[in-house]
Amino acid sequence: MALCSLSLRCPQPSRMVRTTGATPTSRPEPLPLLWSTYPPRSSVLKDFCRFNLTLHGAPGSSFQRSPHRHRFMTEPPDTDRVEILSERELGRTLARLATQVLETVDDSRTLMLLGIPTRGVQLSKVLARELERLSGHAIAQGAIDPTFHRDDLERIGTRLPQITTLPNSVEGRQVVLVDDVIFTGRTVRAALEALQSWGRAQRVMLLAMVDRGHRELPIQPDFCGRVVPTRRSETIELRLRDVDGEEGVFLRRITRPS
Ligand SMILES: O=P(O)(O)OC[C@H]1O[C@H](OP(=O)(O)OP(=O)(O)O)[C@H](O)[C@@H]1O
Numbered sequence: 001m002a003l004c005s006l007s008l009r010c011p012q013p014s015r016m017v018r019t020t021g022a023t024p025t026s027r028p029e030p031l032p033l034l035w036s037t038y039p040p041r042s043s044v045l046k047d048f049c050r051f052n053l054t055l056h057g058a059p060g061s062s063f064q065r066s067p068h069r070h071r072f073m074t075e076p077p078d079t080d081r082v083e084i085l086s087e088r089e090l091g092r093t094l095a096r097l098a099t100q101v102l103e104t105v106d107d108s109r110t111l112m113l114l115g116i117p118t119r120g121v122q123l124s125k126v127l128a129r130e131l132e133r134l135s136g137h138a139i140a141q142g143a144i145d146p147t148f149h150r151d152d153l154e155r156i157g158t159r160l161p162q163i164t165t166l167p168n169s170v171e172g173r174q175v176v177l178v179d180d181v182i183f184t185g186r187t188v189r190a191a192l193e194a195l196q197s198w199g200r201a202q203r204v205m206l207l208a209m210v211d212r213g214h215r216e217l218p219i220q221p222d223f224c225g226r227v228v229p230t231r232r233s234e235t236i237e238l239r240l241r242d243v244d245g246e247e248g249v250f251l252r253r254i255t256r257p258s
């Protein structure tokens with residue numbers, strides 16, 4: 001009996017692959033010592049032998065996790081988090097973005113920051129504090145929920161609408177839509193439509209902490225923290241101290257063995 005057929009009889013065959021001398025050939029290799037010395041007649045003995053082969057491998061060979069195990073098992077894929085902006089870098093980026101916003105608007109008292117739920121709302125609160133520090137006066141801040149205006153609910157799944165909070169009328173305001181990530185651009189398109197239903201702002205701008213590419217619409221941020229080229233399978237996470245207990249921007253990779 002060839003060794004490859006032994007490994008097929010292991011209790012969790014999909015987890016195991018033999019790395020040395022396991023290729024089935026026309027001339028099967030000799031049985032491993034453990035197996036040939038104690039031919040398994042009873043099922044108990046068979047199980048004992050399988051167990052030992054599973055744990056330690058046959059003598060002179062080694063086993064590793066099968067690269068194909070994800071096809072057979074329900075365990076989540078391995079994930080990997082890479083830091084894009086540290087806490088200090090994020091702080092500097094926020095200060096830069098706030099300065100750029102103040103440089104762009106004619107009158108900072110007409111500013112209104114509207115965050116897009118959920119992370120964009122938290123980010124807009126942090127930015128509003130920074131803008132208040134720099135400008136020396138209060139900054140109107142709220143939230144605009146785009147859920148009812150989305151054209152991609154099939155893609156992203158059913159969403160619970162979040163609250164829209166407008167601190168004042170949007171008429172005559174210089175509105176900055178704030179989001180943590182811009183990806184396809186569909187969230188921003190829907191947010192623009194939602195905003196339009198509340199009135200006619202004098203000007204609408206977009207601030208995104210991370211532009212990760214893959215746009216499906218001609219929408220670009222006016223203010224951007226960092227452009228991060230990504231794969232579609234990756235995600236970007238903005239972490240804020242107030243809500244997450246840590247601060248920074250991270251790229252989360254889903255690594256699947258090929
Ligand atoms: O450009 P898009 O392809 O529309 O993607 C970007 C949007 O996706 C994320 O929000 P998400 O809907 O995942 O909710 P979250 O803010 O709660 O993470 C992110 O905060 C943006 O709003």
Ligand SMILES: O=c1cc[nH]c(=O)[nH]1
Pocket residue numbers: 180181183212234235236237
């Ligand atoms: O990378 C992404 C894409 C959409 N939403 C996120 O929060 N991150």
